[in-house]
Amino acid sequence: MSESFYRENAKKAIADDKLQAAINLIQDRFGTGLLNLWKEKPEMDELRNRVKAAKDKNLKNLDILLAKLADSVEARGGHVFFAETAEEARLYTIELAKRRHVKMVVKGKSMLSAEIKIDQALADAGIEHWETDLGEYLVQLDKDIPSHIIAPAVHMNREHIGDLLAKRIGTPLSYDPPALTLAARKALRRKFLKADMGITGCNIAVAETGQVSLVSNEGNIRMTGTMPPIHVALMGMERVVANMQEHKDMLQLLTLGAAMQKISTYVSFNGGPVAEGCPDGPQEFHLIIIDNGRSKILADETFSEILSCIRCGACLNVCPVYGKIGGHSYNRATYSGPIGAVIEPLFNGINAQADLCKGETLCGACLKVCPVKNNIPRMLLALREKLAYGDEKWDVEQQNPLEELAFRGVGEAMVSPRLWHTGEKVVRSIMKKKPHQNDMVTAMSGPGRAWTDDRDLPPIAEKSFARLWKEKLQNRPLPAEKKEDNSGKDEGEEK
Amino acid sequence: MSAGSSGTFNNSFLFNPMAKRKVSLFIQCLVDSMFPHVGEAMVTVFDRLGIPLEYPPGQTCCGQPSFNAGYQKEARKAALHFIELFEDSEDIVCPSGSCVSMVRHDYPELFKDSPKMQERARAVGKRCYEFSEYLVDQLGVSDCGATFRRKVTYHDSCHLYRNLGIDRQPRVLLNNVKELELIEMKDSTQCCGFGGTFSINYPEISTALVDEKIKNILASGADVVCGCDMSCLMNIKGRLSRLGETVEVVHIAEILAGSEK
Ligand code: SF4
Numbered sequence: 001m002s003e004s005f006y007r008e009n010a011k012k013a014i015a016d017d018k019l020q021a022a023i024n025l026i027q028d029r030f031g032t033g034l035l036n037l038w039k040e041k042p043e044m045d046e047l048r049n050r051v052k053a054a055k056d057k058n059l060k061n062l063d064i065l066l067a068k069l070a071d072s073v074e075a076r077g078g079h080v081f082f083a084e085t086a087e088e089a090r091l092y093t094i095e096l097a098k099r100r101h102v103k104m105v106v107k108g109k110s111m112l113s114a115e116i117k118i119d120q121a122l123a124d125a126g127i128e129h130w131e132t133d134l135g136e137y138l139v140q141l142d143k144d145i146p147s148h149i150i151a152p153a154v155h156m157n158r159e160h161i162g163d164l165l166a167k168r169i170g171t172p173l174s175y176d177p178p179a180l181t182l183a184a185r186k187a188l189r190r191k192f193l194k195a196d197m198g199i200t201g202c203n204i205a206v207a208e209t210g211q212v213s214l215v216s217n218e219g220n221i222r223m224t225g226t227m228p229p230i231h232v233a234l235m236g237m238e239r240v241v242a243n244m245q246e247h248k249d250m251l252q253l254l255t256l257g258a259a260m261q262k263i264s265t266y267v268s269f270n271g272g273p274v275a276e277g278c279p280d281g282p283q284e285f286h287l288i289i290i291d292n293g294r295s296k297i298l299a300d301e302t303f304s305e306i307l308s309c310i311r312c313g314a315c316l317n318v319c320p321v322y323g324k325i326g327g328h329s330y331n332r333a334t335y336s337g338p339i340g341a342v343i344e345p346l347f348n349g350i351n352a353q354a355d356l357c358k359g360e361t362l363c364g365a366c367l368k369v370c371p372v373k374n375n376i377p378r379m380l381l382a383l384r385e386k387l388a389y390g391d392e393k394w395d396v397e398q399q400n401p402l403e404e405l406a407f408r409g410v411g412e413a414m415v416s417p418r419l420w421h422t423g424e425k426v427v428r429s430i431m432k433k434k435p436h437q438n439d440m441v442t443a444m445s446g447p448g449r450a451w452t453d454d455r456d457l458p459p460i461a462e463k464s465f466a467r468l469w470k471e472k473l474q475n476r477p478l479p480a481e482k483k484e485d486n487s488g489k490d491e492g493e494e495k
Numbered sequence: 496m497s498a499g500s501s502g503t504f505n506n507s508f509l510f511n512p513m514a515k516r517k518v519s520l521f522i523q524c525l526v527d528s529m530f531p532h533v534g535e536a537m538v539t540v541f542d543r544l545g546i547p548l549e550y551p552p553g554q555t556c557c558g559q560p561s562f563n564a565g566y567q568k569e570a571r572k573a574a575l576h577f578i579e580l581f582e583d584s585e586d587i588v589c590p591s592g593s594c595v596s597m598v599r600h601d602y603p604e605l606f607k608d609s610p611k612m613q614e615r616a617r618a619v620g621k622r623c624y625e626f627s628e629y630l631v632d633q634l635g636v637s638d639c640g641a642t643f644r645r646k647v648t649y650h651d652s653c654h655l656y657r658n659l660g661i662d663r664q665p666r667v668l669l670n671n672v673k674e675l676e677l678i679e680m681k682d683s684t685q686c687c688g689f690g691g692t693f694s695i696n697y698p699e700i701s702t703a704l705v706d707e708k709i710k711n712i713l714a715s716g717a718d719v720v721c722g723c724d725m726s727c728l729m730n731i732k733g734r735l736s737r738l739g740e741t742v743e744v745v746h747i748a749e750i751l752a753g754s755e756k
Contacts, residue, residue: 007697014703032682320686324703359697361690361704362563363653378604384565407561411569415576420555424528440736450695454702455733458529465522465531469550473538 006355031317072210076272086116108221109133110201147327150313198224202235257312315366338366428460519584536752592655648717
């Protein structure tokens with residue numbers, strides 16, 4: 001098998017000790033931490049179920065809810081634009097920027113902005129743009145992409161960051177985190193003052209009130225949404241909730257899921273542009289509600305559950321595979337980890353993202369930790385099924401007809417014990433001829449080689465359990481009879 | 496009745512009407528072909544407890560490897576074969592958590608388009624138990640009368656722990672083995688990296704994960720690692736062997752069957 005991009009990058013990440021240490025840290029702290037929290041506070045289960053149920057209900061009434069949201073935002077003097085595709089969202093933003101002669105944009109951290117590739121569009125239009133979340137800013141300076149939904153620069157260590165800031169913005173070389181943060185902060189403040197437009201994402205939008213909530217720990221998002229004269233909020237169409245009660249519940253799960261916080265340092269309620277009696281805020285507010293493949297997911301009940309995702313990143317923090325390969329190995333997709341493994345194939349093609357569908361162990365840790373209990377393993381299996389046989393609805397080509405043939409053969413044997421045991425015999429005799437050490441097979445060929453490259457393989461036993469049962473076990477003396485021959489020892493199996 | 500002579504039992508199972516039930520052994524394919532001694536160990540334990548056993552012939556594989564690789568049609572066929580084989584069994588007991596999880600949770604899902612089949616799948620699933628779970632929760636056994644003079648650490652297999660919620664039962668059993676010292680390793684519930692075809696398709700990731708597991712096993716200071724699922728244990732054993740480590744890998748049934756070591 002030729003090695004895929006996924007595997008190649010995975011290998012590099014595994015060999016990168018510094019990356020491993022950084023991911024370990026965040027997984028130990030947030031991933032294990034959250035799993036323990038769910039265990040220690042079973043009463044949280046009610047909240048989790050409540051949010052999931054609200055999400056379910058809202059997804060079923062999405063059209064009505066979004067119409068209501070649009071009305072509420074407009075009633076507050078904001079503008080609403082429904083973008084069916086990423087391109088429509090980009091065009092709307094760029095045209096608005098051109099109309100208003102925008103020269104510089106500041107951005108609040110938003111995965112959706114990466115999903116719709118707004119940066120490239122801004123650059124192509126000659127508009128300077130700056131990330132203002134510290135991690136995103138570092139990633140931008142490094143001309144890289146985020147490697148974690150919540151901690152975009154988790155792959156960078158302080159030495160890398162010190163060198164990067166010295167090189168790119170001319171700060172005195174330092175590896176001291178507070179000094180580095182201060183240097184970045186200074187540089188960013190100047191950008192806030194100069195910016196003509198702020199672009200943010202949207203964590204939660206409330207249909208009833210027409211307000212958009214944004215969560216941050218650095219306060220940069222608040223400034224992005226209020227200092228420049230124009231605020232554009234990009235919103236995935238599934239982010240809407242009906243009312244403030246739902247908002248409260250979801251916010252709590254989001255900050256817990258993201259960083260084990262009861263509440264984040266900042267929660268900004270963006271209620272539209274300045275108005276009489278409301279002197280704070282931008283001159284103009286635009287909410288772009290983006291579909292970009294979400295309707296299609298919503299229409300398929302196998303996958304619609306994934307739209308309940310609140311993008312907290314907790315599943316990344318417990319995933320053993322993410323823990324080893326890091327965020328960049330997922331074909332450098334916008335979303336990585338378990339959530340990325342489901343949503344990226346649905347967004348960008350199941351064939352193209354086959355490694356994301358198949359590259360997990362199905363250990364189930366993501367399901368356990370997910371605040372809204374998204375059943376990611378189930379959806380990964382459904383994606384694999386499409387790769388196994390092909391699928392018209394999702395335009396999937398069968399990935400490996402030979403593999404199907406093999407599984408069909410094994411499938412036949414599974415329903416025919418005779419065939420099954422013949423197969424066993426064949427494998428036994430093949431394995432017998434392979435090199436052994438300490439009763440273990442050390443080198444196989446064919447697909448088995450992938451195993452024996454790094455591991456030994458126990459041989460097929462001389463007699464299967466089925467045979468042992470038939471030959472001796474079914475007629476074994478029972479304990480009552482055994483008592484008489486005074487046997488304190490058990491038979492056979494002990495070493 | 497003193498079943499066997501290697502220990503006294505503080506078990507109430509003898510007064511438990513459930514003990515009258517007959518156990519049908521569901522031997523995971525991997526145990527059947529590669530680790531039959533694990534099946535034999537189960538037989539020893541049940542014999543000692545006086546539980547009547549049968550082994551429905553014609554068992555192959557529960558279909559999990561196909562299922563996890565996306566080959567649901569093949570998995571469905573295997574499921575049907577299994578259901579037909581075990582439909583008349585009273586209690587079905589298996590030495591593998593992931594196989595039980597497959598039967599209990601995934602079979603009904605596989606037949607979600609056919610209510611009748613789904614009902615049959617559910618009925619069989621309800622009677623299907625993992626070995627340690629069956630001993631502790633169904634028979635009320637905590638002491639199997641075993642002795643094992645070693646330091647043991649326990650690996651929580653993913654499907655056993657997360658899909659079936661079994662973590663207390665094996666520990667209860669191990670803690671009641673005479674002279675056994677149970678030492679918990681760090682992150683015992685972390686995946687060992689096996690994942691069926693995953694280990695063949697993505698060997699480098701799989702190896703990185705099993706190495707992490709092995710690091711924690713070695714750090715625990717135990718000289719035996721034990722678990723309730725041979726697939727994970729085969730992965731751990733295979734890597735330990737390649738690394739030349741001497742830590743022994745055993746299924747919990749082997750420990751529980753042991754009288755002296
Ligand atoms: S799938 Fe669940 S855990 Fe993962 S990012 Fe979404 S809400 Fe968080």
